[in-house]
Amino acid sequence: MLLAPIQELGRKGLDFFQRLGRGHLLFGHILAGLPALLPRFGLVIQQVFSVGVLSLVIIVVSGLFVGMVLGLQGYNTLVDFGAEESLGVVVALSLVRELGPVVTALLFAGRAGSALTAEIGLMKATEQLSAMEMMAVDPIRRVLAPRFLAGFISMPLLAAIFSAVGVLGGYFVGVGLLGVDQGAYWSQMQAKVDVYNDILNGVTKSFVFGVVVTWIALFEGYDAIPTAEGVSRATTRTVVHSSLAVLGLDFILTALMFGA
């Protein structure tokens, strides 16, 4: 009786580490497949297109609203100190350093990540991956590797779009509705946002999130139990795990970049 929960815990623990191991093996296998994609870059472009198109609308709309909220909140705080001229800086830094990469990654996980898991999982369930193996085509190189690279490339692009649209949203609210000086909004932003410290760090975050979210999505699909239920569970896990990973990694990366 008493042993049962401990056994259960042990089984869960073993399970976890086995999955972790399989995940890393898959990661290595995918990385080994990347060089072979160079002569066939069309495969990657195709995936960038489908991943990007999947996420573009939601990224643009969310970016706009987040920017507008930042404009409103930032104005309300800044105006108490008579510093509403700095609204542009506040909006831009929040987006470029934090919200752009993080919110984009979360949306990407929900939109493109879950779709990737479902696609790969269904290909496994319908024996398409097996059939490829029997045709002497490695599904990890042919199917997973191009999707991985596409996620890696798309994430920073989408985050950049998110931030750009957000800055415009902040502009609409701050300058258009609340009467912040237009010149100040842009010029302060230009003066204070640093290419290395802010933009490059934001882009680095995006690349890291792109790797992690796409890796989790592909692994969950590839490792899914090949049934309808297994695939649906894997899809849920992709969203949960990659969201948690993004938020946790964001703290670590922020501490490394801006901490000291």
Add this chain to the structure above:
Amino acid sequence: MSPPPTPLVEVRQLLFTRGSRKIFDGIDIDIQRGKITAIMGPSGTGKTTLLRLIGGQLRPDCGAVSVEGQRVDSLGRAPLYALRKRMGMLFQNGALLTGMNVFDNVAFPLREHTQLSEPLIRDLVLMKLHAVGLRGAWQLQPSELSGGMARRVALARAIALDPMIMMYDEPFTGQDPISMGVLVRLIRQLNDALGLTSIIVSHDIAETSSIADYIYLLSNGKVVAHGTAQELGHSGSAWAQQFLKGLPDGPVPFHYPAEEYRRDLLTSVVDR
């Protein structure tokens, strides 16, 4: 007299388990060159598993599987993939790639493994599709095909690279009488005209025994009988008789291994 040619596929003392269940318990199978060999047996005996072992997708616990003298069970990745290029496999449900139409599915192995020009690939694909009677369906998506059509497209894809060995997993299920007849003839023609070696896994006794040169009957992890269709028909094996005639009673169990029925019903779940 010349010595008999070595078999193309040799399975020796094959042992394979899934969990605690022995799927294969020391079986020997020879697949002769240029012949059509049928593997028959009840559902769940491991016919599909056997094809996967021959294709190197599964590794046996014990025993040897050789194809053309190469030990599939211990082959490295590169030689295994090289060998697979010369093996065609028709999956039980077709396993067409979704997101590509019929044409691209058949062209897939050609595009992956050859440097042929597009016009040449086009001609080859149309020829293969013509052979299975689906040339007119080249622009359909897999979701727009019936199960039987999907299997025929998969057959066209499996023969695209002109393999030396073809493995058919249940090619006849889901085919109407006409396409069944066409398929039977096609398998024979492919085998003889292209000099293939074919392995058919099936429970369609009439069709299979009409084209198979040699038949293996599997049950409970063992080869219970083998021989030509005629030999099996006249054999004294109760097992072969039951299977070939489709009798419900006999040595072949209809049930998946289980506890005794009465005990199972009378014990409550808590006692387990």
